Amino acid sequence: xxxxxxxxxxxxxxxxxxxxxxxxxxxxxxxxxxxxxxxxxxxxxxxxxxxxxxxxxxxxxxxxxxxxxxxxxxxxxxxxxxxxxxxxxxxxxxxxxxxxxxxxxxxxxxxxxxxxxxxxxxxxxxxxxxxxxxxxxxxxxxxxxxxxxxxxxxxxxxxxxxxxxxxxxxxxxxxxxxxxxxxxxxxxxxxxxxxxx
Amino acid sequence: xxxxxxxxxxxxxxxxxxxxxxxxxxxxxxxxxxxxxxxxxxxxxxxxxxxxxxxxxxxxxxxxxxxxxxxxxxxxxxxxxxxxxxxxxxxxxxxxxxxxxxxxxxxxxxxxxxxxxxxxxxxxxxxxxxxxxxxxxxxxxxxxxxxxxxxxxxxxxxxxxxxxxxxxxxxxxxxxxxxxxxxxxxxxxxxxxxxxx
Numbered sequence: 001x002x003x004x005x006x007x008x009x010x011x012x013x014x015x016x017x018x019x020x021x022x023x024x025x026x027x028x029x030x031x032x033x034x035x036x037x038x039x040x041x042x043x044x045x046x047x048x049x050x051x052x053x054x055x056x057x058x059x060x061x062x063x064x065x066x067x068x069x070x071x072x073x074x075x076x077x078x079x080x081x082x083x084x085x086x087x088x089x090x091x092x093x094x095x096x097x098x099x100x101x102x103x104x105x106x107x108x109x110x111x112x113x114x115x116x117x118x119x120x121x122x123x124x125x126x127x128x129x130x131x132x133x134x135x136x137x138x139x140x141x142x143x144x145x146x147x148x149x150x151x152x153x154x155x156x157x158x159x160x161x162x163x164x165x166x167x168x169x170x171x172x173x174x175x176x177x178x179x180x181x182x183x184x185x186x187x188x189x190x191x192x193x194x195x196x197x
Numbered sequence: 198x199x200x201x202x203x204x205x206x207x208x209x210x211x212x213x214x215x216x217x218x219x220x221x222x223x224x225x226x227x228x229x230x231x232x233x234x235x236x237x238x239x240x241x242x243x244x245x246x247x248x249x250x251x252x253x254x255x256x257x258x259x260x261x262x263x264x265x266x267x268x269x270x271x272x273x274x275x276x277x278x279x280x281x282x283x284x285x286x287x288x289x290x291x292x293x294x295x296x297x298x299x300x301x302x303x304x305x306x307x308x309x310x311x312x313x314x315x316x317x318x319x320x321x322x323x324x325x326x327x328x329x330x331x332x333x334x335x336x337x338x339x340x341x342x343x344x345x346x347x348x349x350x351x352x353x354x355x356x357x358x359x360x361x362x363x364x365x366x367x368x369x370x371x372x373x374x375x376x377x378x379x380x381x382x383x384x385x386x387x388x389x390x391x392x393x394x
Contacts, residue, residue: 039310040306040311041310073274076273077270077273080273080274080280081273083277084273109237110237110238110281113236113238114237
């Protein structure tokens with residue numbers, strides 16, 4: 001699964017969209033890729049979350065190289081965004097930074113001091129990215145073996161999760177994607193099998 | 198001169214050191230490459246300036262490609278550094294961000310809102326990098342034609358400016374750098390000639 005997430009296509013913001021779908025599965029009202037007015041400037045935010053009156057900003061940092069850290073510079077930037085938004089017309093409660101690798105110790109220390117949440121591959125214990133995924137079975141659709149072309153067309157149809165693929169009907173999936181109906185059915189069965197495993 | 202500044206060696210932080218020497222020529226007390234304790238974390242600051250009771254942090258952004266902009270992300274990070282330092286034990290009055298190219302419009306708008314000074318190639322009018330250099334004749338030493346090896350050894354001896362080269366004595370320059378005395382003398386004469394031009 002780590003490999004599949006590393007391979008999400010940055011050109012199509014698949015990691016950012018995947019994370020948004022994950023949070024929807026976790027019960028949040030989500031909006032993807034939104035402009036939010038701060039005190040002095042507008043910010044392009046990867047995702048907005050809302051649950052029980054709490055409003056959160058999500059920033060995503062996708063690394064294709066799984067050994068790449070997210071460092072202090074990124075969390076400083078993230079905090080400056082939150083600070084400007086908080087002082088703006090639509091205050092949010094906090095900002096969370098989600099990556100698919102690790103954070104540097106400096107990044108963790110600063111974020112802790114700022115009460116800013118980081119979510120990474122092994123962090124935090126009990127609430128890391130793979131743990132949130134397992135909890136909701138929100139696996140990325142590309143862990144199912146398919147061709148690069150199929151993956152691209154399926155994910156560009158906003159099917160980012162295995163469970164979203166599993167819930168498709170073969171004829172509508174075929175119609176949306178141009179895949180043969182038999183192949184669409186095959187992929188749906190694979191998705192259902194994986195969820196039952 | 199623009200070319201010479203673009204070609205300063207990033208591996209040896211020559212741009213950061215050049216900028217520090219420039220500010221010294223402008224009458225600031227300077228310290229290069231200092232760790233400053235903020236509220237929640239320590240920050241590595243390119244340069245600290247002091248003049249008339251004002252204490253400033255300097256962050257440098259050197260672009261080898263002269264067409265590269267410094268964007269919003271960098272100024273957000275820079276502001277987060279200032280904010281953390283201001284809340285720490287050694288408050289500073291402001292932070293200035295110096296680059297050798299241009300800033301994006303978003304970067305300018307945000308910095309203006311935060312009253313943070315940007316210094317770039319054409320910005321601000323009257324106080325841009327080349328204007329500050331002309332005012333003090335603080336030309337980078339590598340505008341004098343010399344071999345890459347000579348440039349490296351001279352600049353690594355903390356001779357970043359033409360005027361610093363011009364004020365050397367041939368024998369001590371030769372001793373410090375290992376250049377033949379006649380070549381050292383030649384370079385010093387070139388430097389003096391350039392300053393009189």
